[in-house]
Amino acid sequence: MNKYIPSSIESKWQKKWKEDKLFSPDMEVAKNPYYSLMMFPYPSAEGLHVGNMYAFCGSDIHSRFKMMQDLDVFEPIGLDGFGIHSENYALKVNQHPVELSKITEKRFYEQLMMIGNAYDWTRTVETFKPNYYKWTQWLFLQMYNKGLAYRKKASVNWCPKDLTVLADEQVINGACERCGSIVEKKLLEQWFFKITDYTERLLGNLDKLDWSEKVKIAQRMWIGKSEGVMLKFNSEDKAAEVEVFTTALDTVFGVTFLVVSPENPLLQKFIKEDKRERVDQYVKAVKKKTESQRMENREKTGVFTGGYVINPLNREKVPVWVADYVLVGYGTGAVMGVPGHDARDHEFAQKFSLKVKPVIKPKDGFKGADVGQDGFWDYPEIKNQFAETSVLFDSAQYSGLTSKEAKQKMSDYIEDNNLGKRQIQYHLRDWLISRQRYWGPPIPIIYCDKCGVVAVPEKDLPVELPYVSEFRPSGKGQSPLATSADFYNVKCPNCGGKARRETDVSDTFLDSSWYFLRYPSVEFDDKPFDKQRVKKWLPVDMYIGGAEHSVLHLLYSRFITMVLHDLGLLQFEEPFSKFRAHGLLIAEGAKMSKSKGNIVNPDDYIKEYGADTLRTYLMFLGPFSEGGDFQDKAIGGSYRFLQRVWALQEKVTDSVILSEAKDLQMMHKTIKKVTEDIEQLKYNTAIAAMMEWLNYLSRKEKVRAEEYKIYILLLAPFAPHITEELWYIIGESGSIHKESWPKFDNKYLEEEEISIPVQVDGKVRDILLIQKDIIDNREVVEKIAMESQKVQKFLQGKSVKKTVYIPGKIISFVVSN
RNA sequence: GUCCAGGUGGCGGAACGGUUUACGCGAUAGUCUCAAAAACUAUUGGUCGCAAGGCCAUGUGGGUUCGAAUCCCACCCUGGACACCA
Numbered sequence: 001m002n003k004y005i006p007s008s009i010e011s012k013w014q015k016k017w018k019e020d021k022l023f024s025p026d027m028e029v030a031k032n033p034y035y036s037l038m039m040f041p042y043p044s045a046e047g048l049h050v051g052n053m054y055a056f057c058g059s060d061i062h063s064r065f066k067m068m069q070d071l072d073v074f075e076p077i078g079l080d081g082f083g084i085h086s087e088n089y090a091l092k093v094n095q096h097p098v099e100l101s102k103i104t105e106k107r108f109y110e111q112l113m114m115i116g117n118a119y120d121w122t123r124t125v126e127t128f129k130p131n132y133y134k135w136t137q138w139l140f141l142q143m144y145n146k147g148l149a150y151r152k153k154a155s156v157n158w159c160p161k162d163l164t165v166l167a168d169e170q171v172i173n174g175a176c177e178r179c180g181s182i183v184e185k186k187l188l189e190q191w192f193f194k195i196t197d198y199t200e201r202l203l204g205n206l207d208k209l210d211w212s213e214k215v216k217i218a219q220r221m222w223i224g225k226s227e228g229v230m231l232k233f234n235s236e237d238k239a240a241e242v243e244v245f246t247t248a249l250d251t252v253f254g255v256t257f258l259v260v261s262p263e264n265p266l267l268q269k270f271i272k273e274d275k276r277e278r279v280d281q282y283v284k285a286v287k288k289k290t291e292s293q294r295m296e297n298r299e300k301t302g303v304f305t306g307g308y309v310i311n312p313l314n315r316e317k318v319p320v321w322v323a324d325y326v327l328v329g330y331g332t333g334a335v336m337g338v339p340g341h342d343a344r345d346h347e348f349a350q351k352f353s354l355k356v357k358p359v360i361k362p363k364d365g366f367k368g369a370d371v372g373q374d375g376f377w378d379y380p381e382i383k384n385q386f387a388e389t390s391v392l393f394d395s396a397q398y399s400g401l402t403s404k405e406a407k408q409k410m411s412d413y414i415e416d417n418n419l420g421k422r423q424i425q426y427h428l429r430d431w432l433i434s435r436q437r438y439w440g441p442p443i444p445i446i447y448c449d450k451c452g453v454v455a456v457p458e459k460d461l462p463v464e465l466p467y468v469s470e471f472r473p474s475g476k477g478q479s480p481l482a483t484s485a486d487f488y489n490v491k492c493p494n495c496g497g498k499a500r501r502e503t504d505v506s507d508t509f510l511d512s513s514w515y516f517l518r519y520p521s522v523e524f525d526d527k528p529f530d531k532q533r534v535k536k537w538l539p540v541d542m543y544i545g546g547a548e549h550s551v552l553h554l555l556y557s558r559f560i561t562m563v564l565h566d567l568g569l570l571q572f573e574e575p576f577s578k579f580r581a582h583g584l585l586i587a588e589g590a591k592m593s594k595s596k597g598n599i600v601n602p603d604d605y606i607k608e609y610g611a612d613t614l615r616t617y618l619m620f621l622g623p624f625s626e627g628g629d630f631q632d633k634a635i636g637g638s639y640r641f642l643q644r645v646w647a648l649q650e651k652v653t654d655s656v657i658l659s660e661a662k663d664l665q666m667m668h669k670t671i672k673k674v675t676e677d678i679e680q681l682k683y684n685t686a687i688a689a690m691m692e693w694l695n696y697l698s699r700k701e702k703v704r705a706e707e708y709k710i711y712i713l714l715l716a717p718f719a720p721h722i723t724e725e726l727w728y729i730i731g732e733s734g735s736i737h738k739e740s741w742p743k744f745d746n747k748y749l750e751e752e753e754i755s756i757p758v759q760v761d762g763k764v765r766d767i768l769l770i771q772k773d774i775i776d777n778r779e780v781v782e783k784i785a786m787e788s789q790k791v792q793k794f795l796q797g798k799s800v801k802k803t804v805y806i807p808g809k810i811i812s813f814v815v816s817n
Numbered sequence: 818g819u820c821c822a823g824g825u826g827g828c829g830g831a832a833c834g835g836u837u838u839a840c841g842c843g844a845u846a847g848u849c850u851c852a853a854a855a856a857c858u859a860u861u862g863g864u865c866g867c868a869a870g871g872c873c874a875u876g877u878g879g880g881u882u883c884g885a886a887u888c889c890c891a892c893c894c895u896g897g898a899c900a901c902c903a
Binding site: 172173174213214217218221222224226228244245246247248259298300324325326327329330331334335336337338342343344345347425426427547548550551584586617620621622623626628629630631633634635636637638640641643647684685687688689690691692695755756757758759761762763764767801802803804806809810812813814 | 818819820821822823828829830831832835836839840841842843856882883884885896897898899900901902903
């Protein structure tokens with residue numbers, strides 16, 4: 001027997017698989033297409049770390065498993081190479097992104113080759129190549145023509161470090177999701193996609209999708225639907241009207257003030273002359289405050305405007321304040337202040353000594369601490385366990401009603417009297433796609449002095465990204481392309497007159513919002529995707545990726561797919577039938593990051609132990625959906641495991657007949673376990689089952705060829721190289737990865753003797769071995785149990801009050817009270 | 818603050834109403850060796866005991882059940898997502 005030397009067999013098979021196009025299904029004739037997709041990486045020349053490998057291997061194992069279930073699996077790979085991530089890396093190492101992209105492409109593909117994934121290397125997609133971004137620009141044009149891309153001047157999120165605007169989805173906790181800088185607000189003219197036109201569909205379809213629940217929840221939260229009413233408040237003198245949105249109309253009798261946000265133009269109408277100076281001062285001060293100052297200090301501030309409005313339900317006079325805790329971007333930029341039942345309003349009222357008036361109480365009255373001395377009661381909207389049991393008081397004819405009833409009746413009243421209307425608000429806002437950076441697809445728009453905004457004609461695509469040596473972002477709210485006269489000076493496609501190109505590029509998430517459509521159609525230069533191909537291969541059967549893309553990539557892709565569906569270009573409106581989020585691989589108890597210096601490089605491990613060992617170890621260290629902790633020491637265990645599988649070939653013989661019931665049972669039990677576990681991505685327990693069977697086989701004198709063959713078939717998705725080699729060693733031909741997955745038969749799983757624990761008062765006192773044929777005979781089994789000496793010891797002198805027997809499971813005697 | 822995961826040996830983790838600690842790492846002892854490494858074999862939750870065996874252990878406190886790591890309630894931690902969204 002040869003020694004197991006991973007390095008020599010792994011590269012050999014990788015080369016052969018690629019040459020033979022083993023993992024390139026025929027796009028046209030494949031009978032059972034199965035599209036298995038992994039989120040493609042955004043490359044930087046540092047290469048993939050072991051956390052990336054973890055994700056890619058997990059997806060690959062599932063793909064290979066499906067392949068062996070005789071499906072024509074299409075498992076493509078590509079690079080999401082445009083965007084800030086790659087560009088920042090270029091800035092850091094001071095190399096031009098164009099050159100760098102060539103290096104990173106090579107490096108990434110080499111690494112992905114080394115790990116042994118079953119990629120179709122004939123169909124890669126790189127978003128930064130003109131033959132791809134031509135169609136990203138085409139997509140923009142479709143959006144534009146459908147009225148879903150529009151330009152507006154808006155206060156947008158500006159990252160002071162990356163020197164570009166960001167989408168709302170890219171701002172986390174007031175900070176840039178890339179670099180962590182606190183974002184600023186900037187007024188700029190930008191391109192937006194009207195994702196808000198699709199809100200209800202994006203929300204509604206979620207229920208039908210087979211996706212990881214946490215991702216669906218994140219999307220629902222992001223869309224942020226809330227139902228309430230839009231209520232009109234007239235100023236005292238009826239000269240002005242302001243609308244507020246509320247989800248808690250039942251508290252309307254508790255309104256003691258009204259707050260308008262400093263940015264709200266309606267504010268002006270409420271300011272009384274004697275207060276103008278102070279109000280102006282306040283508004284100015286707020287505008288000067290940076291976002292970070294606002295984040296840090298959340299203490300309530302505000303100024304009384306001098307104006308009053310009338311509460312439409314009880315006709316009470318309510319003072320109007322201006323305060324920056326009211327956001328201009330949500331609802332109407334004005335809220336009714338109910339300090340009795342809203343924590344923020346309460347805080348505000350306390351600070352400025354405004355009246356607090358509770359109007360809802362528990363059905364059976366307040367109990368001591370329910371309502372504080374300051375009159376604040378944590379009302380249902382905050383602690384909704386009270387929602388069912390609380391009633392209104394001091395609310396005219398609505399007193400005594402529950403919140404739900406009151407909301408109903410008050411809404412009716414408001415609508416009947418034209419005081420407002422029921423309304424649904426969403427958190428989701430339109431997708432800002434302009435970026436003032438270099439490394440992205442130029443937005444295909446031309447501005448003509450005469451014709452205005454003109455779309456670049458489709459025949460002129462791609463608008464190629466020029467090689468600009470000064471690719472650094474300028475920070476002036478303009479892309480570096482704005483310095484290239486050759487680029488921006490154009491003739492208007494309409495009138496031929498002097499015109500100027502849009503110099504911003506589009507968001508990298510636009511590149512990735514449709515890449516899955518391109519893979520099956522990469523060879524077509526005249527269209528983004530071929531109708532027949534799409535029909536055959538999409539939607540994606542299984543999509544695996546990180547949960548960090550819950551509201552970015554995964555939401556945008558769904559939106560874009562819906563639009564293409566509405567344009568009649570796709571038959572489906574959801575791109576990913578099944579999505580599973582993988583867990584995060586951490587190292588030394590912490591997230592892998594450069595700053596912590598705990599990045600683990602997979603190359604070293606591949607060199608030392610081989611890709612098969614690394615794959616097996618990564619998949620064994622914890623449940624794939626939950627991630628785990630990478631421990632350097634423990635990887636040796638996986639290496640030993642494969643060594644032992646290799647060594648087992650010595651014991652293989654054809655002369656022993658596989659007849660022992662126990663042998664068959666182990667085999668079928670393992671097939672069952674591994675099959676079911678892979679299906680659910682529970683790779684760690686699948687591998688544990690393989691180890692158990694291996695331990696069993698190693699203890700035997702001889703191992704039958706049949707057993708060994710099935711063993712390596714089950715192991716093939718996890719360790720593709722060693723199993724391929726062993727496949728040839730045992731005299732088989734063709735690739736093991738094109739073999740059919742072993743099947744199990746339940747008839748071998750039953751045992752002759754079944755062990756039944758016997759409990760006395762809930763504690764196990766003995767374990768009986770019961771013959772299969774009497775297992776259902778309650779009396780006999782109970783008698784055997786009762787007669788057990790170990791059990792008798794605990795029954796002595798006591799009477800059995802109750803006996804529970806679950807056939808084949810357990811027997812339980814109850815003696816105590 | 819809200820939402821979502823989780824808290825089980827020295828460690829990563831199994832089990833997810835029915836024998837807690839599968840599988841692996843580590844540790845200890847042994848075999849082999851001049852020696853070491855590797856490999857192989859055995860032991861390995863705590864505690865009392867010479868042993869048989871007992872008792873105690875799944876974050877804490879209650880509850881449901883013949884039986885709870887698992888289900889319910891409250892609380893305490895850890896990780897993640899969202900967050901002045903009215």
